[in-house]
Amino acid sequence: MILIAESGSTKTDWRLLDRNNTSFETIGLNPYFVDANQICNEISPRFGSLTDIRIDEIHFYGTGITDDSKSAVIKEGILKALGYNTQIFTYSDVIAAAKALFGNAQGIACILGTGSNSCFWNGQSIEFQIPPLGFWLGDEGSGGHLGKKLMLDYLHKEMPKNIRDLFEEKYGAMDRIEVLNKAYKQDKPNKYFASFSYFLYENDHESYCQDIIENSFRDFLEKYLLKYPNIKTTKIGFVGSVAFYYSKFLEKICSEFNLQITTIIEKPIDNLVRYHQE
Template sequence: MQLIADSGSTKTDWRLLGADGSVSQARTVGFNPYFQTREAISAEIADKLKPLVTEPVTDVYFYGTGINNAAKAEVVAESIQAVFPEAGHIEAHSDMLGAARALCGHDAGIACILGTGSNTCFVEDGDITFKVDTLGFWLGDEGSGGYLGRTLVQAFLHKEMPEDLYQKFHKRYPDVNRDTVLENAYQKPYPNRYFASFSKFLFDNRTHAFAYGLVVRNFEIFFEKYVEKYPDCRKYKVHFTGSVAFYYSDILRRVAQERGITVGVVMETPIAGLTLYHQTA
């Protein structure tokens, strides 16, 4: 049996590929080797995943957040090996490589993640060959839900949005004010998730000219700062995964078309594409 995983900070989607070609699904909490020990990761996998595994495990392909060097990859791989000692082959890679393989398969193209944060790379034959780095939430993440929400909250606090939308926002989020925003931004953990939560308001009001314009500008900046810095970005298809790309795909495609960029696949999560990639490897 092969195990394939796509892991974020909050959840991990698993696919279990049986020797007879069957595919089953499972979900555990998310794993991040920066914040969790080998023991904690192993315990969760043993408790939630192992009971669902009905055959000996031969191969494991794990893609996740926080796996950005060999040491962190080793933490995850050893955690999995402790639960499935019979597995002869275990790989642990970054979520960016997972997105790239899910979106592009074995073809050349540009892969993008637009979710709570943003990330991009150029991939060829299943490997990342070039990357335009983002600078994280506070200095970058343009195109993401975190950036969208941050821009929206700024417009609200500065009273830069139309009165009708201002009142609608205030009614939906009565506790949002300068003090609560600064507390969530600088004192509480995961400010990116806090600001990304406001992206839903933009989605629900995307037909409003102000909200629509804010989303459009968000994607324009994303293309300017990242995609258009890739050589021959208009020669290759640009593919996307993540909730922001998926739910705003109509606006995303429109902005791309206006800039002469061809959007290929847009998927909410990479796990189905990853499963296909490893089935055809």
């Protein structure tokens, strides 16, 4: 039996390739923010329901899988939870996006979710990539980037008054020390800041919110996409909640640069299942 997992920084979708397409969800398992024991503790209760099934292969696609050491964290945590040895294959989240968007065809795959990423996929592997720099140094176009910009404007008192009033009505008055503590002392600051991006979605009729969204997408294009060779003649696809729910803004900004988006999907898991079934 084959088990597929697709993990962002916020949540992980698991799908068993059985007759029922058994599925479950856990928190995001980014090895930059969770260790093997935390992974084991999170998924053990879910694996407990699979005791009558022998899992022969696990294909884990995830945010934060950037080298062998990060892959090892994922594998150790899963094996501890599973309780027996099996083959575990790990891949970066952008490979999940590429397979989900293009399968064995070529194209430029982009992720705009809690974080952001991109690559040129030749149908079999990543041929070219502008490396992402993570939440603190990059993640342009992502929920984390949008939320961070929103919070900076709030703390710097640069929000228009009507927007600030709406913001405080939703979240209460935000304390600078509390925000700094969330940013530097607690786990998953990317997820914390990304949670504020929903405010932009709820108020996307406001010009202030539109400007933040559109400028963040321009940053993503200018720092990443426009550096890819033959960008204007290559298929471009996006996965992730930000790409999906802010698609009208994303399409607008791409059109400014004469780029044509071929596909936008919210979650790659269904397409990944089809990929592994072929």
